[in-house]
Amino acid sequence: MDGNDIPAGGKCPVMHGGMTSTQNSVTSWWPNALNLDILHQQDTKTKPFGPDYDYREELKKLDVEALKNDLRALMNDSQDWWPADWGSYVGMFARVAWHAAGSYRLADGRGGAGTGNQRFAPLNSWPDNANTDKGRRLLWPIKKKYGNKVSWADLMILAGTIAYEVAGLKTFGFGFGREDIWHPEKDIYWGAEKEWLAPSDSRYGDVADPATMENPLAAVQMGLIYVNPEGVNGQPDPLKTAAQIRETFARMAMNDEETAALTAGGHTIGKSHGNGSADNLSAAPEGADVEFQGIGWLNTNGRGIGRDQVVSGIEGAWTKNPTQWDMGWFEMLFGYDWELKKSPAGAFQWEPIGLRPEDMPADVEDASIRTVPIMTDADMAMKMDPAYNAICQRFMADPAYFSETFARGWFKLTHRDMGPKARYIGPDVPAEDLIWQDPVPAGPTHYDIGGLKSKIAASGLSVSDLVSTAWDSARTYRGSDMRGGANGARIRLAPQKDWDGNEPERLARVLAVLEPLAAEAGASVADTIVLAGNVGVELAAKAAGHDIAVPFTPGRGDATDAQTDAESFDALEPVHDGYRNWLKQDYAVPAEELLLDRTQLLGLTAHEMVVLLGGMRALGTNHGGTKHGVFTDREGQLTTDFFSNLTDMVYTWHPVGNGLYEIRDRRTGAVRWTASRVDLVIGSNSILRAYAEIYAQDDGTEPFLKAFTAAWAKVMDADRFDVK
Known part of the structure; x- marks a missing residue:
């Protein structure tokens, strides 16, 4: 074939979609097969650095004060391509940091800002995260300058903290130490909905009872960080919204006082954007074509910048001085009665009755133009709910206490998923030990x-x-x-x-x-x-x-x-543990799926899971002393018997109900052992069986002992950040 030849029929020489489509994947052919992808997240192959790269060592080279000064300068350095509201980016970067951290949930510890995951799908394209992509691009020159000495994860949270400092808040502190990931986190369950902002009913047993929200979820709808700013399912009702806020923030590890402080402080600076129709916006970053270069939500009809932005659909600032840290949110919310209106984008918002001209915030581009302030349903909840109202009254009586409470709440919000204080790095780490950091005193080392x-x-x-x-x-x-x-x-x-x-x-x-x-x-x-x-x-x-x-x-x-x-x-609290062959109760999710979830949280790989499970069966560590999966006559000895007997075709396997099985002698039909689903999945899943066969081989004992010992030590030392 010479250079002018083409394949017969003009066919493209590669399979269309072959590199990215899941149409012909294993799981599409066999959807009930156990998918081990959760254990293969963030493989070393995704990381662009060699094995010698150590982010904590790189941080030692960082000129922290120079970085902070560059961020302070950025706050008031409006860029033509994405102009700052009122010439200040404090609202923008507070929001970038908030939305990075606000996805954290207490139930399984997933989400949060600790990995820089806002750079990747789905978070980079959540409706609630609209225009955070612009914030990251505004930060790019600074990230470029400091390179690998600061992660995106640290930079985004530091930018939000500096934003509040520039606005006038005395911040509580900051800890570096968040290391970036380089691939989307597929191990996080964000909900079962198939459309953005679908009605929240599907994730509640009863939407009128927020406590019935499906675990481990915290946000009320797919694509939101916490609650719908227009009200429950987009229908304003501050008291109903208050109930959802209380449950959602509790699932983010916040109490009522922290919730009120974060709501008030979060809306003290910046504004909402809804001056136009969302129908005119381009696709979200992950769905945009190549010429958009990872930028989404651009207005295809008109300027789309400055006063013409559309983000939440709600339009307006909360205070008359939206770039300053003050008590303006309280003065506005409690100084006026409010009525329900609609924004230019058609979103529900609350506007003050009898607004005085001196309380009108300036237009973001022209200070001679005055605009109407707004409140969301979440803001109104702070006024209408008795408990939140009482907290706000305390804050108004003591502004210094409010500032301190918010500063501490902001620090908790942005550091909650970092773990123990031993992981914090830098000159601004607070000396105080906070109970939510799970403090542990140093232990003795010099003993026999x-x-x-x-x-x-x-x-x-x-x-x-x-x-x-x-x-x-x-x-x-x-x-x-x-x-x-x-x-x-x-x-x-x-x-x-x-x-x-x-x-x-x-x-x-x-x-x-x-x-x-x-x-x-x-x-x-x-x-x-x-x-x-x-x-x-x-x-x-x-x-x-x-x-x-x-x-x-x-x-x-x-x-x-x-x-x-x-x-x-x-x-x-563990409610299941496949390693000890235990379920607290029957669950809709198969036991082997629960095993994978526990394994991923422990930071173990698939082969470490296999070797630990088989070894612990031999050791006789089943919860309650059950014999399921104890495929050995030498219980209490560290042997490879689990693997050799599991893979021996002298046996047959028979379900007997309740997720249990009998292992019978193929020749006599006598029951030799019993097993659970997590035992038998090691032999039935082709990948897990391949690992099990290593240890079932005649030469498998030495590899087994080495692998089991290493995996055991890994679990025992997983939380030893003081020596890592």
Whole structure:
């Protein structure tokens, strides 16, 4: 074929959509197959840096004050391509930061600003995030200048904090340390709706009862950060909106006072944009064609900038001085009666009755033009709801208290998903330990580790006791917001000591043995629990004829009740644990899907999941001592029996109801073992079976011991940010 030849029939030489379409994917052919993609998120192949790149080390090279000065200058450096309202970007960058952080939810710790995920779909194209793309482009020259010494995640939140500082707020502090991701987060469930802003009824058992919102969701509709500013399902009713706000912000880990402060402070600067029709906007960034270069929501009919922007559809500022930190929001909301109107874009908004000329904010482009201020239904909720109203009255009586409460609330909003304070970096990290940071005191490191191990081994506690207690202490860790884990030994405190999944009677018995040993050795209980688990693994390996040493790093501390926000820890309660073959109750979601969710939160890979699950079955750590999946006659020994028997075709597998199965001898029909779905999925899923076969092979013992030990240590050390 020479250069003038084309394929017969003029056909394109590549499959159309072949690189991006899911039409011919495995899951489209077999939709019920277990999809392991949740465990393959943020693979190292997505990262543009080599294995030696360390963001925390790069931060040490950052000139923090120079960066902050550049951001301060940007706040009042209006750009022609996207002019600033009133010549100031404080409202823009407060919103970028708010909308990055505001997707956080307490239930599973997912969302939030800690990864720079606002750069990717779906967040970059949520209706509620309209024009945050412009904010990121305005930040680009600064990101370009400082390069890899500052992440997008840190930069966006710092920009919002500097915006409030420039407006006049004394901020509470700032911590660097958020490392960027380089691929969309597909592991986050944002809801089942198939259209943006679909009525919220589908995510509630009863939309009149906000507490019935589907877990783990927090926002009331698909594509919103928290609540609909026009009202429940777009229908204004401040008291109904107040109820949704209270539930939504509670799911964002905020109490009523923090909620009122954030609402008031969030609307003290900036404005809403709705001076035109949303029908004239181009596609959102992710759906825009290549010539838009990742910019969306551009007005295709008219200027579309300045006073002619359309974002939420609501049009107007909340205060007469929208670039200044003051009490203007309270003065406006409580100084007037309000009536329901519609914006030029047709959105419901509240406007003041009998507005005085001196209270009219200036037009964003022409100071000689005065405009009408507005309130959303969420603002009106702060006035109409008795509890919120009382809080606002306290704020109005003490403006300094309001500013401090907002500053602390803003800090919490923008740092809540960063995890322990040990992860914070920089000169502006507050010295105060805050209870929502789950503080843990430093633990002792200079004690006789070998002597303590010997006493644990001679304590009379079984391998199952030792391993199960350590696992239960560590398994609460979730990489989504870096909460939980073994550090702090909170398993001995309320509420964890009473959780069903922790088998309170067994836990109390084991702690009664370990705590005196810890005190005698001068070690923390947290270290002793983890060390006990390691001892259990080592004893089980020795019983199987293998000498191994599980890595251990001392220094965990013991948290106190006063350092523990018990209510927020309720969200960490395990209600399922495939590793210990336990479900608190029957769920609509299959047990193997729940296993994947727990595995992803623990930061484990698919092969680490397989090796841990099979090893723990051999160790006999099932919740309640059940025998499901214990495919061995050597329970309590660290063997590969789970894998070799699972893959042995001498057996057949038969469902017996309630997600349980019998493993029968193919020749005699005798029941040999029983199993759960999470046991059998290791053999039925082609990917997981491929991993299981490694350890079922005749030469699989050494790889198994090495992989199990590494995975076990990874879970035990997941929350050791003090040594990472």
